[in-house]
Amino acid sequence: MMNDKNNKIPFNEDNYTHNINRNNERKLDRRGFMKTLVGAAGVFAISSLPWGAIAAKELTGLSDKKYPKHKITDVNSIAIGDAVDFAFPSEHDSAILIRLSESKYVAYQNACTHLRCPVFWEKAEGEMICPCHHGKFDVETGEPIAGPPRRPLPEIHVKVQNGAVYAVGVKRYEA
């Protein structure tokens, strides 16, 4: 039985180069380099897929969250161009409601998306301003327009019912 075994291990040749058949076979040549580049492009393509998928999910509004509706203020007690502070959805999430016209209200969580300072409504300028680093936000959309913040303020959906303004939901609320 011992005769079945290969007693010549490692077999009798230069063990480090026995699988190289021609000169410079292991050298990275032009073709091999191009293969590497195509492979890298493939890795980039594959790794882009989850980003696109998550972005699409955000766009479809699947991550919009509903909260029990919360009365902010009476329509009579807020004049056009004025703002009122409230808290939504929890008592620690300060937010701001701004009445832009007779029927148009906007509300945002007012923690600045830079370093979470409270954002104020500057009626004379028509902008929302963060006093810490002079970040400015567009009042219609919550998009940052100046200063360090680069992400929009989380928008709160509001509804007017029976002469009062209610907060009903938050776009992208992160506690």
Add this chain to the structure above:
Amino acid sequence: MKRSYVPVALLLAVLFLNIIFTQYMVHQYFYEHYTNTIIAAVINVILFPIAFLIYKKGVNVND
């Protein structure tokens, strides 16, 4: 065996675009501009078949 290094240069350009669009995609995701994120992701995916075609042409013609 006359080699052409044009495909190599083109592939390097594709890789460069990949890097640019990947960074753009990640930043736009952070800024919550999701439409731009999707556009950048689609471009990144399209760049792969382009790179593959460049490779195919470069190998067949010039080697």
